Amino acid sequence: MQPILSVRGVSKTYASGHRALKTVDLEIAKGEIFALLGPNGAGKTTLISIICGIVTPSSGTITVDGHDAIAEPRAARMKIGLVPQELSVDMFETVLATTRYSRRLFGRAGHDAYIDEVLRDLSLWDKRNSKIMELSGGMKRRVLIAKALAHEPDILFLDEPTAGVDVSLRRDMWKLVKRLREKGTTIILTTHYIEEAEEMADRVGVINKGELLLVEDKAALMKKLGKREMDIALVE
Numbered sequence: 001m002q003p004i005l006s007v008r009g010v011s012k013t014y015a016s017g018h019r020a021l022k023t024v025d026l027e028i029a030k031g032e033i034f035a036l037l038g039p040n041g042a043g044k045t046t047l048i049s050i051i052c053g054i055v056t057p058s059s060g061t062i063t064v065d066g067h068d069a070i071a072e073p074r075a076a077r078m079k080i081g082l083v084p085q086e087l088s089v090d091m092f093e094t095v096l097a098t099t100r101y102s103r104r105l106f107g108r109a110g111h112d113a114y115i116d117e118v119l120r121d122l123s124l125w126d127k128r129n130s131k132i133m134e135l136s137g138g139m140k141r142r143v144l145i146a147k148a149l150a151h152e153p154d155i156l157f158l159d160e161p162t163a164g165v166d167v168s169l170r171r172d173m174w175k176l177v178k179r180l181r182e183k184g185t186t187i188i189l190t191t192h193y194i195e196e197a198e199e200m201a202d203r204v205g206v207i208n209k210g211e212l213l214l215v216e217d218k219a220a221l222m223k224k225l226g227k228r229e230m231d232i233a234l235v236e
């Protein structure tokens with residue numbers, strides 16, 4: 001089957017001269033949950049930012065559902081929802097206004113029913129008229145996901161969705177991600193946590209110092225590298 005995302009020979013050297021990504025090749029199947037596992041500074045955000053058209057690669061090609069992400073960035077971006085690490089929302093806005101605005105930014109007008117469904121799926125419906133500043137940390141993260149889903153993307157990128165959250169919120173996030181996949185969304189997430197990759201992903205890619213060291217289905221990876229050894233492998 002044709003992959004929904006194809007990354008070929010992608011590298012990145014920043015203007016500072018830092019080589020953040022060596023040559024990365026990766027294919028993601030439709031409907032898959034893929035975890036990119038690696039320590040701080042491994043190049044996870046750089047890779048996501050390149051795929052989402054935020055950072056220009058130094059070399060390589062990216063195809064998103066048949067669209068060349070460099071030649072047709074808008075068409076490729078329409079297919080992608082990005083949940084960044086930072087809380088990138090106007091705290092004074094309501095949940096509903098933020099989500100609708102995000103949809104309009106992508107030129108998708110109307111379909112309020114779709115937004116309502118997203119808010120219900122994310123258990124944000126009761127908070128739709130609350131200002132974002134009034135929400136708990138976990139709810140704020142859900143707003144970021146609602147915002148990313150507003151334009152009906154096929155692929156959702158979650159950059160460290162559980163960094164700095166407590167165990168119960170982390171479990172909530174895991175459940176949520178699985179529910180989104182059941183609705184047909186392809187999900188790519190980055191994480192520092194082996195247990196998170198193990199819990200959520202169908203396949204895991206291990207990245208370190210800009211190099212995609214291996215990509216395995218979860219079972220094979222866990223067999224190949226015991227948790228302890230994996231921790232050691234990821235020490236910089």
Ligand code: ATP
Nearest residue numbers: 014016018020038039040041042043044045046047
């Ligand atoms: P973390 O888990 O800490 O978020 P990461 O795996 O997402 O890390 P990146 O943010 O992609 O890693 O960073 C990879 C490397 O590239 C790091 O050494 C970082 O300092 C460097 N880097 C990132 N952005 C830039 C930039 N704009 N200019 C120069 N170097 C950068």
